[in-house]
Amino acid sequence: MALIVQKYGGSSVADPEKIKHVAERVIKTKREGNDVVVVVSAMGKTTDRLIELAKQVTPVPSEREMDRLLSTGEHQTIALLSMAIHHQNEKAISLSGAQIGLITDDSHTKAKIKEIQGKELLLNLCREGNVVVVAGFQGVTEQKAVATLGRGGSDSTAVALAAVLNAKECEIYSDVDGIYSADPRVAPKARKWNYIGYDEMLSMAKLGSKVLYLRSVALAKRYNVTIHSRSTFSENEGTRVMAENRIKEEGKMEEALVRGVTHDLNVAKMTIVGIPDKPGIAARIFETVAKKNVNLNLVIQSISGNKEVTDISFTFPRTDLPKIVEPMKELTSEIGAQDLIYDADYAAVSIVGLGIVDTPGVTAKMFRCLANENVNIAMIGTSDLTITCVVKEDNVKKAVAALHKEFDLDQ
Ligand code: ASP
Ligand code: MG
Numbered sequence: 001m002a003l004i005v006q007k008y009g010g011s012s013v014a015d016p017e018k019i020k021h022v023a024e025r026v027i028k029t030k031r032e033g034n035d036v037v038v039v040v041s042a043m044g045k046t047t048d049r050l051i052e053l054a055k056q057v058t059p060v061p062s063e064r065e066m067d068r069l070l071s072t073g074e075h076q077t078i079a080l081l082s083m084a085i086h087h088q089n090e091k092a093i094s095l096s097g098a099q100i101g102l103i104t105d106d107s108h109t110k111a112k113i114k115e116i117q118g119k120e121l122l123l124n125l126c127r128e129g130n131v132v133v134v135a136g137f138q139g140v141t142e143q144k145a146v147a148t149l150g151r152g153g154s155d156s157t158a159v160a161l162a163a164v165l166n167a168k169e170c171e172i173y174s175d176v177d178g179i180y181s182a183d184p185r186v187a188p189k190a191r192k193w194n195y196i197g198y199d200e201m202l203s204m205a206k207l208g209s210k211v212l213y214l215r216s217v218a219l220a221k222r223y224n225v226t227i228h229s230r231s232t233f234s235e236n237e238g239t240r241v242m243a244e245n246r247i248k249e250e251g252k253m254e255e256a257l258v259r260g261v262t263h264d265l266n267v268a269k270m271t272i273v274g275i276p277d278k279p280g281i282a283a284r285i286f287e288t289v290a291k292k293n294v295n296l297n298l299v300i301q302s303i304s305g306n307k308e309v310t311d312i313s314f315t316f317p318r319t320d321l322p323k324i325v326e327p328m329k330e331l332t333s334e335i336g337a338q339d340l341i342y343d344a345d346y347a348a349v350s351i352v353g354l355g356i357v358d359t360p361g362v363t364a365k366m367f368r369c370l371a372n373e374n375v376n377i378a379m380i381g382t383s384d385l386t387i388t389c390v391v392k393e394d395n396v397k398k399a400v401a402a403l404h405k406e407f408d409l410d411q
Contacts (some may be wrong), residue, residue: 002168003035003126007136007158009174012232013077016084022232023084025173026131030090037125037165037312039136039158040081042073047151063108067138067148070109071097074135074154081134092131095122097146102157104147111147113139113156116164123165134161137304140268151224155216163223169240170220170227175230178239179204181409182261186400189410193259194237197244200259200352203385207350208264217241244354257362258353258407263396263403267297268318269378270328274309274338281335285312288327294320297348298381298390309338313379315390318344345397346378350388351403370407375399 006026012352013019022040030036041047050069061069078094083327085092101117105329127133136154141147149156155172162170179201180190196204198221205214220227220241230238275281282301289296299314316324321344332340349370353383370377375398379390391399404410 001035002031003037003165004029004169004171005037005039005153005158005162005165005167006171007039007173008041008232009154009172010041010046011175012038012173013081016080018232019043019077019080020084020087022173023081023088025232026081026085027088027090030131034168035160037122037126037132037134037167038081039134039154039161040077041154042070043077043080046073046076055226061141064145067108067111067146070148071135071138071146074137078135082131085131085133089128090131092133093125094133094135095192096135097138097157098140098144100134100161102160104139104141104149106141106143106147108145109145109227110150111139111141113149113160116160119164119407122161128311129372138165150215152213152216155213156219159216159219159223159225159227160227163219167225169272170225172212172216172227172229173232175231175233176229176230177234177236178229179209179211179241179260181259182302182400182404183209183263186263186397187261187410189404191409192411195240195247195393196259197247197354198241199244201241203350203352203383204260204262207348207352207386207388208262209260212241229315242284257356257359258351258409260352261400261403261407261409262350262352263400264350265396266317266319267315267390267393267395268321268342268344269312269313269346269390270324270340270342272328272332272337272340273311275312276336277308277310282312284335285328285331288331289314289316289324292320292323292327294324298379298388300379315346315348315379318346340385345393346390347393348388348390349396349399349403350386351407352386354385357384357387363387365406366403369402370399373398373402375402 002394082094103114104111136157138148178192182190184190201217227241297315302311375395377389381388
C-alpha cells in the first residue's frame with residue numbers, strides 16, 4: 001500500500017462546493033488502495049483578509065499574534081474538509097500543525113521547519129483507515145507559540161510531510177495542470193512537460209514561474225521527494241518534478257535543450273552614475289540596499305577603463321523601489337557620484353535549461369532573436385542553467401513568444 005500526500009491550495013478549497021469536490025478526489029485516491037495524508041491551505045483569499053483585518057487594528061501587529069491569527073485560516077479548511085469526507089462515508093481526522101508536531105524556529109511569519117515529530121501518530125491514524133487532514137503553513141516553536149511558514153507555506157508543509165512519511169509522491173493541486181514551457185497566457189503555444197528536473201524547476205521558479213514555490217522545490221530536492229504538480233479540476237496527469245538522473249532512467253527524457261522561457265514583471269532597475277572608482281564604494285551601496293531588506297537580482301559594474309569613475313546598475317523587485325529611493329539618493333551625494341537613475345518599468349525574460357550556458361551558440365541565438373524583434377537588452381545575466389535579459393516591460397510579450405518559437409518549444 002502506497003502513501004500519498006496531497007496538497008490543495010486556497011483556490012481549490014475556496015467554497016463549500018469546491019471542498020466537497022476535493023473530498024471526492026481524496027476518497028477516490030483512498031479507495032484506489034492508498035493511504036492519504038492531505039494538506040490544505042486557507043480558503044480562497046482568507047489569508048489576505050486576515051492580514052487586512054490585523055492592519056485595521058494596528059499598523060504594526062506583533063508577529064507572534066499575527067501568526068496566531070493567520071493559522072486560523074487553515075483550521076477552518078481542515079475541519080470542513082474532514083466533515084465533507086465523513087459525509088461521503090469515509091473516516092477522516094483533522095490535525096493542526098501543533099498536533100502533528102511540526103516544530104519550527106522562532107522567526108514568526110517566516111518560520112523554517114525544524115522537524116515533524118508526529119510520524120508514528122500519522123501512520124497509526126492511516127492504519128486505522130483515516131484520511132489525515134493536516135493544516136498547512138503552520139507549526140509551533142519550541143516554546144509552543146504558533147508560527148507560520150511564510151506566504152505559500154502549505155507547499156512546504158506537504159513536501160516536508162512527504163519526506164518524513166516516505167510518501168510515494170507529493171501531489172500539489174492548484175488551478176493549473178502542470179509545468180509549462182512558458183506561461184500559456186503569454187505564449188499560447190506553450191507545452192506541458194511530463195517531467196522536469198529539480199534544478200530546472202528551481203531556476204524557473206526563481207525567474208518568474210509561479211506554479212510551485214521555490215522553497216518547497218528546494219526542500220523536495222533535498223529529500224528527493226517527487227512533486228506531482230496537477231489540477232484539482234481535471235483528471236489529467238500533471239508534471240512530475242524529480243531528480244534529473246531519475247528522469248533519464250525512466251527513459252522519459254524529453255529532448256529539449258531549453259526547457260522554459262520565463263518572465264518576471266516585478267523588475268526595477270537602478271543605476272548610480274559616475275561613482276569614484278575606489279575600494280569600498282560597492283560595499284556601501286549594497287549595505288544600504290541590504291539594510292532595507294531588498295534582494296538584488298542582477299548587478300553590473302561597467303569597466304572604468306582609464307576614467308576615474310564607474311557606473312553600477314542593479315535590478316530588484318519593483319515593489320521594493322519606494323524602500324530604497326531615499327537612502328540611495330543620500331548615498332549618491334555622500335559618495336560623490338554624479339547621478340542616480342531609476343526606472344520601474346522593466347521586466348526580465350529568461351531561458352532555462354540544463355547545460356545551455358555551456359552550449360555554444362545558445363546565447364547568441366537568444367540575443368539575435370531579441371534583436372530581430374527589435375527588443376533592446378538593458379542588462380544580461382547568466383547562471384549554470386539560465387540566461388536572463390532585462391528588457392522594457394512592454395516588450396515582454398513579444399520577447400517570450402519569439403524565444404519560445406526560436407528554441408523549438410512551440411507545439
Ligand atoms: N494560506 C497561506 C497563504 O495564503 C499559505 C498557503 O496558501 O500555502 O499564503
Ligand atoms: Mg494560499
